[in-house]
Amino acid sequence: MKKVVIAASAVLAMGATTVSAADLGAKMYKKAPPIVAAYDPWDVAFGASITNNYLFRGVSQSNNRPSVTAYFEPRYNVNKDLQLYIGTSASSISFANRAALEIDGYFGIRPTFGAAAFDFGFWYYGYPGGQCIDFDPAGTAGVCGVGAGAATLPNGNVMKKDVSFYEVYGKFAYTFNDYFTMGVSDNYSPNFLNTGAWGNYAAITAKAIAPSTWFGTSGVGMYASGEFGRQWLGTSDSFYSFAAPGIGPGIKYADYNTWNVGIGFTYKVFTLDLRYSDTNLSKGDCNAFTSDFTASQPGFATPINGGFGSSWCGATGIVKLSADLTAMQNLK
Template sequence: MAPNQCITFWDRPQTGQWRAVNRGFAGEFRPQARGHGFCRKPPRTAPFHSQTANMNKTHIALASALIASVSTLAHAADAAPAPAAPTPDWTVTANVSLASDYRFRGISQTDKRPAISGGFDVGHSSGFYVGNWNSNIDADFFQGGNVEMDFYGGYKGTISDFGYDLGAIYYYYPGSGRKPNAAVVKNTELYVGASYGPVSVKFYYPLSDFFNAENIYGGGNAGGSYYVDLSGAYDLGSGFGVVGHVGYQKLKGAAKLAEADGHVTKDYTDWKLGITYALPNNFVAAVSYIDTNRKYLGATGHKVSNATGVLSISKTF
């Protein structure tokens, strides 16, 4: 590096999840430190000075210039920052959560009891991703299965200011169907989502019988059922955030849900409003209000879709 050449210092960008959520952006700052130096004009010599004296002065000048050059390079080397680490092609994150209830599309999956959940996500810089999420559930509600395991994968990216997400998710309930006259509970859905700013919408469509409803209830395949999820999140500052959600579930074929008064319904709407707070070490605390427009009964006779408050604390690794 030349003595008078400018040295540019770079701040490393900070990098910023879904089950989205399912499942941050960084800026960069470039101050500059300008190099500096000085030159000295050699004194004029008389014409009768000897050639030896002139050569001595030349040697001294060259030595001084060399020392100054080496010193400048040494200072430049000391001041130059280490190169920023390249952004990895692959990222792996994990999560764990404790909640007072596990609500899926507005309906309690734990018979209104606490849930422990967790999973992991693997993403590539190209936009492809895969992941897994697991939680305890109510065995009576799921034909003997007491664990839900979700496996998903897809591709997401952006076009201008819009985001998109395409993928599939498989819901697996190990242990379901082992009891007499019990059916295996499972479901596979395709999804397509779009986002703009803090708002997102996602459409889920089952590939086959919706949660194996035909084997559980009879009356025809439940293919064609679908779910629409409209969600949003907003940063309030000081670690606080607000989240909102409205969803609509349409049931077809054998899929159905019975309300407390015995009325059988084929669709319902659910909604959620919550406050989040970011704690140190990647912990997040949340309190949410969740409700639906139906009063469904669980396997134990509890109303599993009525209004409730859910407390949770989660951590991302």
């Protein structure tokens, strides 16, 4: 699953991108005597980050441990109000199927109309290096198939070898003034995490930027931001059937809410983000959804979970340090 965040959250990152895109359009016009202004529509954004816990929509993708991310995004500005982009990113993860890397590819279009900014695109989440996780050590009656050479987990959780999937998304952000922006977004996948279940995530975000005078001439900036989202999920295929693994009709994953709030400090290309994140997903339903390989505490039985509980979906504090650059703005 994808990070809520490579940034504090996927939607908040859209707000930041919108601002940089607007700034980019202004900076690409240079004075040239006497009449014609030179214009180079191409630009590249790239960066990296490290965090103590990689969360994607409130759920840990890194087993509540540190994670690093890097991204590369070429952009083409049709004009100052329309940007096309394509990009890729990579993040360290820790999944039950032993996948340790997430490699994403995405593309889209970002039109702006004054203070209103839109973003429409396609995102592919790839998880190479996975191994099918069975519930039967002999592989004779398991979900991976006879002779599949599957691994097993002590808690009985199962996971497919390949959990890659894609989403389409739409985002909208409105900048009220130099200090406040709000946004909404929606992401849809017909086969979330290759479970067979559809997924739809909708969120609302807000970001307030402190006046630059707060820190004098130091160059330090500050912001406060938050997000509230809801993840709807459909029914899995028979691979994840709770009553009879590999045989039954699958399980209806629990829908859940997630939220986060935090503050950030910026200096040149660097951002330090401190955030609190939580969900209302129970430990039992979290285990059924994530197939958490660390789940061992009993007593969390639900209609879709056998009894072990997962800590991957609970309240947590996030510290993230990132560096974000664009060729036009930072490499001249």
